[in-house]
Amino acid sequence: xxxxxxxxxxxxxxxxxxxxxxxxxxxxxxxxxxxxxxxxxxxxxxxxxxxxxxxxxxxxxxxxxxxxxxxxxxxxxxxxxxxxxxxxxxxxxxxxxxxxxxxxxxxxxxxxxxxxxxxxxxxxxxxxxxxxxxxxxxxxxxxxxxxxxxxxxxxxxxxxxxxxxxxxxxxxxxxxxxxxxxxxxxxxxxxxxxxxxxxxxxxxxxxxxxxxxxxxxxxxxxxxxxxxxxxxxxxxxxxxxxxxxxxxxxxxxxxxxxxxxxxxxxxxxxxxxxxxxxxxxxxxxxxxxxxxxxxxxxxxxxxxxxxxxxxxxxxxxxxxxxxxxxxxxxxxxxxxxxxxxxxxxxxxxxxxxxxxxxxxxxxxxxxxxxxxxxxxxxx
Amino acid sequence: xxxxxxxxxxxxxxxxxxxxxxxxxxxxxxxxxxxxxxxxxxxxxxxxxxxxxxxxxxxxxxxxxxxxxxxxxxxxxxxxxxxxxxxxxxxxxxxxxxxxxxxxxxxxxxxxxxxxxxxxxxxxxxxxxxxxxxxxxxxxxxxxxxxxxxxxxxxxxxxxxxxxxxxx
Numbered sequence: 124x125x126x127x128x129x130x131x132x133x134x135x136x137x138x139x140x141x142x143x144x145x146x147x148x149x150x151x152x153x154x155x156x157x158x159x160x161x162x163x164x165x166x167x168x169x170x171x172x173x174x175x176x177x178x179x180x181x182x183x184x185x186x187x188x189x190x191x192x193x194x195x196x197x198x199x200x201x202x203x204x205x206x207x208x209x210x211x212x213x214x215x216x217x218x219x220x221x222x223x224x225x226x227x228x229x230x231x232x233x234x235x236x237x238x239x240x241x242x243x244x245x246x247x248x249x250x251x252x253x254x255x256x257x258x259x260x261x262x263x264x265x266x267x268x269x270x271x272x273x274x275x276x277x278x279x280x281x282x283x284x285x286x287x288x289x290x291x292x293x294x295x296x297x298x299x300x301x302x303x304x305x306x307x308x309x310x311x312x313x314x315x316x317x318x319x320x321x322x323x324x325x326x327x328x329x330x331x332x333x334x335x336x337x338x339x340x341x342x343x344x345x346x347x348x349x350x351x352x353x354x355x356x357x358x359x360x361x362x363x364x365x366x367x368x369x370x371x372x373x374x375x376x377x378x379x380x381x382x383x384x385x386x387x388x389x390x391x392x393x394x395x396x397x398x399x400x401x402x403x404x405x406x407x408x409x410x411x412x413x414x415x416x417x418x419x420x421x422x423x424x425x426x427x428x429x430x431x432x433x434x435x436x437x438x439x440x441x442x443x444x445x446x447x448x449x450x451x452x453x454x455x456x457x458x459x460x461x462x463x464x465x466x467x468x469x470x471x472x473x474x475x476x477x478x479x480x481x482x483x484x485x486x487x488x489x490x491x492x493x494x495x496x497x498x499x500x501x502x
Numbered sequence: 503x504x505x506x507x508x509x510x511x512x513x514x515x516x517x518x519x520x521x522x523x524x525x526x527x528x529x530x531x532x533x534x535x536x537x538x539x540x541x542x543x544x545x546x547x548x549x550x551x552x553x554x555x556x557x558x559x560x561x562x563x564x565x566x567x568x569x570x571x572x573x574x575x576x577x578x579x580x581x582x583x584x585x586x587x588x589x590x591x592x593x594x595x596x597x598x599x600x601x602x603x604x605x606x607x608x609x610x611x612x613x614x615x616x617x618x619x620x621x622x623x624x625x626x627x628x629x630x631x632x633x634x635x636x637x638x639x640x641x642x643x644x645x646x647x648x649x650x651x652x653x654x655x656x657x658x659x660x661x662x663x664x665x666x667x668x669x670x
Contacts, residue, residue: 250537281629285560292568296540299575303533315579322572342631 140222143229147199155447158272185277189266197420198228204461211465238409245306246406254301255407255414261293262421269428270345271446272438283344284332287429288325291384294422295321298386298393298403301415305406313402316472317386317393323479324383324390330487331377334370334494335362335433348437357441363434366490366497373490374434376483378456381426383479385419388464392472427456512552519545536574543567557631 153160164184168177202217202225209216217224242251268283270276280286295318302314336342339350354360363374383390394402404415431437431452440448470478522541529535543566550559638646 247531247534250534280556282556282560282631285557285564289560289564289568292564292572295572296537296567296575299572299579300537303575303579311579315576318572318576322569325568 136221136226140225143221143225150195151447154450155445157446158275161275182277186267189277190263193263193266193421193424194417196424197417198232200420200424200457201231201416202228203458204464207458207461208465211462232413235409235413240409240411241406243306243406247304247306250300250304251406252411254297254304255411255418256297257300258294258297259414259418259421261291261295261297262418262425264290264293265425266421268344269425270348270432270437271449272444275438275446276345279343279345281341281343284336284342284347287344287425288329288332291422291425292321292325294418297418301407302403305403307406309399309401310403310405313393313399313405316399317403320386320390320393320475321384323476324380324483327376327479327483327487328380328384330484330491331373331380332433334373334487334491337491337494337498338362338366344432344437347432348439351436352439357439358436361434361436366494369490369493370434372486374430376487376490377430377433378459379483381430382460382463383475385422385426387419387423387460389467389470390475391464391469392475423457423460424453427460428453430456508552511548515545515548515552519549532578533575536571536578539571539574540567543571555630557629557634 161181165177165181168180172180205227206216206224217227220226220230242248265287267277268280268286270279298317298321299314302310302312302317305311335347339347341347351360351362358364362370364370366373382388386393393399394404399405404412407415428449431449435452437452438444438446438449518541522538522545525538526535526542529538543562546566547559547562550556550562
């Protein structure tokens with residue numbers, strides 16, 4: 124009997140792998156068809172409910188779909204990151220659990236669910252429990268203003284960009300809270316470093332966003348995308364190609380700041396494992412730890428999506444438009460984020476601050492002033 | 503339903519704001535008080551949003567939660583002496599204190615009840631951002647510039663104070 128187990132295991136593993144790969148392919152098809160599905164749902168609701176209830180119901184459906192996307196996406200992104208890391212380092216990465224390790228993240232997630240939820244003795248128990256929720260709230264609430272297609276946005280806020288910068292700062296508060304409540308010197312240092320970093324890098328981020336706002340004349344993300352449509356092949360009107368190439372600098376600045384705001388390498392000193400064990404989440408275990416992980420990958424995806432919306436035309440593409448275009452652009456940027464993580468060494472604290480205050484902020488002001496002058500001369 | 507929902511939201515945020523403000527005032531733990539401010543600031547932003555002041559609501563969160571509160575927490579955590587300090591909220595002079603606070607309360611209640619509050623229906627003004635920007639750059643450009651220069655001076659002053667002295 125002992126000999127037969129591997130065969131059974133292989134069968135189960137193959138079946139599950141096929142399910143996961145098929146599910147991923149199905150998800151891509153569903154994302155491509157979202158405009159059609161959303162239209163059908165909207166018509167169906169409008170026929171049965173009052174206008175107010177229709178908008179409430181469509182917001183609820185949008186929130187549900189987004190929550191599903193951003194809780195499932197990290198499973199794929201973590202697997203992707205491990206694979207990319209392995210191939211950059213001339214290894215294979217996870218290979219055992221399922222076809223090319225596609226089931227690895229599911230296995231890890233299950234393991235985290237079953238782990239003991241340890242709350243250390245000296246911790247501030249209430250804040251310790253609250254911190255992961257606050258962090259994940261900051262990362263997820265930002266998705267409310269992300270437009271996926273024509274009219275496909277949960278909340279078409281006319282202060283969308285302001286909201287996006289403001290709500291992501293909740294993440295910094297959550298990390299500070301985690302660091303302090305853990306009652307651990309490494310956690311406290313990690314929390315402080317993270318907050319200092321996020322507060323500093325928020326400034327060039329906001330200024331680069333302002334340079335785009337000056338060119339659009341609106342804080343609404345849908346207007347930003349509308350301003351980038353048309354042009355040769357539907358590409359030349361993207362902001363990255365405008366303002367005499369200065370927007371390329373803005374794009375690079377925004378990408379760098381995005382890395383810093385999500386605490387990604389080379390800016391991951393808040394959780395630098397060689398000095399701080401694991402930084403602010405040293406004392407966390409089980410699902411509370413997983414929440415920090417989900418928040419990190421959610422924030423990564425959001426920053427990449429925002430970069431795509433601001434500079435790469437969002438959901439409008441050269442051949443066809445829609446959620447799939449934004450998804451592909453975002454994943455390409457996420458790939459670059461991961462690529463950088465495994466090729467660049469970590470910056471020291473002082474280097475990190477010097478980079479922000481001495482280089483990024485002055486350069487971002489140059490881009491902003493150039494955009495303003497161009498706007499005044501152009502009108 | 504459509505008239506009840508805003509009322510429920512209003513009272514939920516009022517409760518949250520007053521409750522968290524009480525934690526700030528009465529709490530004995532300085533860091534917890536600072537974190538309680540988070541809920542207070544958020545509720546104020548919610549009130550702005552309910553009044554149709556969309557830009558102010560965003561700025562409230564950006565400036566108070568993203569900037570000021572983070573710096574507060576920073577200051578509290580970095581300062582050794584208040585890090586483990588137990589704040590005292592002792593009660594003394596109960597009689598005279600009660601007299602003073604009751605008088606102030608009575609005056610406030612009288613004012614609230616006798617003032618003819620002008621109530622107007624909420625006007626849907628649409629996006630306020632362009633209007634605020636235009637006013638700042640035309641009518642209120644002088645106060646705006648003075649505030650900017652003041653902040654710059656404060657920034658330079660802070661940098662000067664913490665700078666290590668270099669003998670030239």
